[in-house]
Amino acid sequence: MPSAHANASGMGGMRAAGDLVARLELTRGMRLTQAKEYVAERLGVEPATLSDPIAMADVRAELGLARIVTFEATYPDEPNAIEAKFNISDLLGIPINCVERFKKRTGRVTAADSGVETGRVTRP
């Protein structure tokens, strides 16, 4: 069932920009259209491109946002997982909890220290 939904209607997660759009919905409460426009602007693409894996693969590689590893292609020299999430946090301008924890636990400057606006979720 997960694969059926993914193929029928999903943005494709890391295959494209679905995970990025999801972050805006999940942690900022943005509606889909608004979240797509926000991410598209940050990535310098059109919103319709966000679900295109061909276009987004190049964008993710260029910006260090991690790409899905396949049998045919691996990217050991590119940011992945927690590394990529640092870049995602900076690119989207939103704190990512595990990134902030990583910074704090390794003695680095956190978003709160840097004055990055947090707590943008507001109740209607």
Add this chain to the structure above:
Amino acid sequence: MEPMIATRMGDGAQVAMTRSEIRRELEEGTQAGAKRAKVPPLDSAELDHLLDLYASSSRFTGVDVGEEVVLTYDGSGSKTVGSRMQDLQIYEQMFGADTVELGTADYSFKAVKPILGYEAQTMHDAQLGLTVPLNYGAMPNLGLYSKPDGPAPNWSELLPLVRIDEARAAQEEAIEYAVSDMVQVADAMWEAGADGLDFDTAGAAGDADFLATLKAVEIIRERYPDMGIEVGMAGEFVLGMHGELTYDGVRLAGLWPKEQMELAAKAGATIFGPAVTVNTGRSCAWNVARALTIVKPCSDAAVIPTHMNVGMGVGAVPMSNYAPVDAVSRASRACVDILRLDGL
């Protein structure tokens, strides 16, 4: 004579219907939903579109290019195939999930609390190896707080004995235990690095279950402004097992998806998941028309992202362990096309 078209029942069984019969199923489904929830039925254009989907002979269908939505998956880190981390990676890497979720097999907040340290450690470690957002999910499952599983008297036993006041008091007692557990789990998961929390099947034990969820969400939102909070419902209607509980002045018993969403948003949720259960004795076409009719007022009025539940036995997906892709893809597309949702 009209040609027969292969379609499915709500339990996944394949049946043959004519195009006219499928149209009739859709019309009856939307009327059933409209009557039940006291909402408008789908209009003829919407029914025509659903007819095109459900009368098609295609094995698979999908939304138009560019109309894709965010898919939030529950139960994607439950140790089904490999280790829990491997399951999460399978969803991230192979299914292209937009978000994934860590959860335990005993998927209730009460059951998580005794093993919270281990769950939090797993969350911490998993976040280091994943790129997509990772939530922690569990069910409020208020019934677990009643005897013999929990400390509160069992209201399911008291109600048939017409000991109403005692039954209500028992539920009110259980609410406090549940809220405490849910907040404690949220505290640990946020500290561990979670992106969000998913309250799955909220309202499963009725209005008290839903109230416990809303109260927990309110506290968690106050503590963690950046936490993602997803509230997914158990069914289309909040049962009045207590009958007199309110949140923000609104009585919870009898609420439908639109009102459920409004309260979830007020409490501080960032994603709301309406659920409409499948009638296995009716066709998928009937079920999808009914489900969309009931949820449409919610999606039209949405103030936070709405992710319809389209899993096993909900949202017109057949109640089957091996949901056929023809039925799943039709339900997936129908929800997106008609409801203009933010996700599934």
